[in-house]
Amino acid sequence: MLDRLKALRDRPWTVALLLAVIAEALFLIHLDQPSVIMFDEIHYLPAAQALLDLSGPRNVEHPMLGKELIAAGMALLGDNPFGWRIASTIAGTATVLGVFAFLWLLTGSMRASLVGGLLTLLNQTVYVQARTGMLDVFLGCFLVWALVMGLWSMKGSGKRVWWRWLAMGVLLGMTTAVKWAGVPYIVLAGLAFLVIRIRDARRARKPVLSALSGKDQPHWPGLPAIPALLAMGGVSVVTYFLTFLPAFFYTTDPLTSLSGLFAQQIHMWQMQTQILPHHTYQSSWWSWPLMLRPIWYFYEWDRGAQRGVLLIGNPLIMWGGLVAVLACYWAWFKDKAIKPLAIALLWTASLAIYVVIPKSIGFYYYYHPSSIFLCMALPLAFLHFDKGKNRGWEEWFVALSLLMFGYFYPILSGAALANSQGFVHWMWIGSWR
Numbered sequence: 001m002l003d004r005l006k007a008l009r010d011r012p013w014t015v016a017l018l019l020a021v022i023a024e025a026l027f028l029i030h031l032d033q034p035s036v037i038m039f040d041e042i043h044y045l046p047a048a049q050a051l052l053d054l055s056g057p058r059n060v061e062h063p064m065l066g067k068e069l070i071a072a073g074m075a076l077l078g079d080n081p082f083g084w085r086i087a088s089t090i091a092g093t094a095t096v097l098g099v100f101a102f103l104w105l106l107t108g109s110m111r112a113s114l115v116g117g118l119l120t121l122l123n124q125t126v127y128v129q130a131r132t133g134m135l136d137v138f139l140g141c142f143l144v145w146a147l148v149m150g151l152w153s154m155k156g157s158g159k160r161v162w163w164r165w166l167a168m169g170v171l172l173g174m175t176t177a178v179k180w181a182g183v184p185y186i187v188l189a190g191l192a193f194l195v196i197r198i199r200d201a202r203r204a205r206k207p208v209l210s211a212l213s214g215k216d217q218p219h220w221p222g223l224p225a226i227p228a229l230l231a232m233g234g235v236s237v238v239t240y241f242l243t244f245l246p247a248f249f250y251t252t253d254p255l256t257s258l259s260g261l262f263a264q265q266i267h268m269w270q271m272q273t274q275i276l277p278h279h280t281y282q283s284s285w286w287s288w289p290l291m292l293r294p295i296w297y298f299y300e301w302d303r304g305a306q307r308g309v310l311l312i313g314n315p316l317i318m319w320g321g322l323v324a325v326l327a328c329y330w331a332w333f334k335d336k337a338i339k340p341l342a343i344a345l346l347w348t349a350s351l352a353i354y355v356v357i358p359k360s361i362g363f364y365y366y367y368h369p370s371s372i373f374l375c376m377a378l379p380l381a382f383l384h385f386d387k388g389k390n391r392g393w394e395e396w397f398v399a400l401s402l403l404m405f406g407y408f409y410p411i412l413s414g415a416a417l418a419n420s421q422g423f424v425h426w427m428w429i430g431s432w433r
Helices: 012-028 041-053 065-077 081-107 110-122 125-129 136-154 159-178 180-203 208-212 225-242 245-249 258-272 315-335 338-356 364-386 393-412 422-426
Strands: 295-302 305-311
Touching: 012 081, 012 110, 041 065, 041 081, 065 081, 065 136, 065 159, 081 110, 081 125, 081 136, 081 364, 110 125, 110 364, 110 393, 125 136, 125 305, 125 364, 125 393, 136 159, 136 180, 136 364, 159 180, 159 225, 180 208, 180 225, 180 338, 208 225, 305 393, 305 422, 315 338, 315 364, 315 393, 338 364, 364 393, 393 422
Parallel strands: none
Antiparallel strands: 295 305
């Protein structure tokens, strides 16, 4: 059906605008539910207020950019639920658009791009994070747009390759400036660049060292490998450290030198790697794809009603997405399809990061980037195995995902529940309680 709509196929900017309006409107509806601080907002909202007041360091275990963005929302709309969460809604909308843009650049298919954007909107983790004053929604947003810029730079020419490539470096630096979980993606971007260049050299039957040259390259033409990697890394590092500028103007314990800035990074490392006590909602990385331990961000009496906000993925997308990842791997083994393989590897790497990160405990919200990549894998799998026959499988999948989202909506949005046991209806698995 979507590919029969000529007007949509030929107007990606119009479709993107409509998608943005729908996403932002959905995120804004009853944004003040709950009307009080929930879950880890208790860490980031005081830190954001401290940034507005320049009173002194708060929540120093994480970099500053995410808290600066929350602070910007509070400066705009005040110290209230809308101010706490407005920046998150914008980042959530940008994430939806980023998936749309990435799939459009990757496939040129309006069907796949729109399906990916809609699944991102409906995958539930993006919805909840986009309505919460926490950091992960910003990490996911900047990461997705870094991927967009990296892919766009592959297709450029002349100076456009360089500025798109450097824009990716800026966005990767911003990802890291939200959470250190962004660091591995800088490494992965560099490795992907080298692997693609080496593959191009082998396909052209050129010496492997020709991959280092910027001349006669099918991808990133005019971009010599070593200067490009150094520039990308350098821009990322500079972007990261620039976000610490407000810390030099604190009235209490300000940074006074570059050595103090570097010392703070050591302190952050110590806090990130410390052994933490058991937490009710902690979970292991292997359990996140299975969605065994979602998190109640809120479950209290608020504004005359029992309300709850559960961070839980859309089961159809989260579990169906795992099938899509396997299908993408199969597309490579069967047909040597490189695009599905790239998305499957991206999802796998995003999860594998937490196998090696030295964190003593984990939480389901760490899976946020991976949940977004599932929304890329699904349309890629549909597109590859549909073979251009437009059977409409993905449209039915989106429709069913919408129904599932509607089913869970009351405990995603903080809507009024019947009573204190009103949540039981949605508890399919005992560990969800």
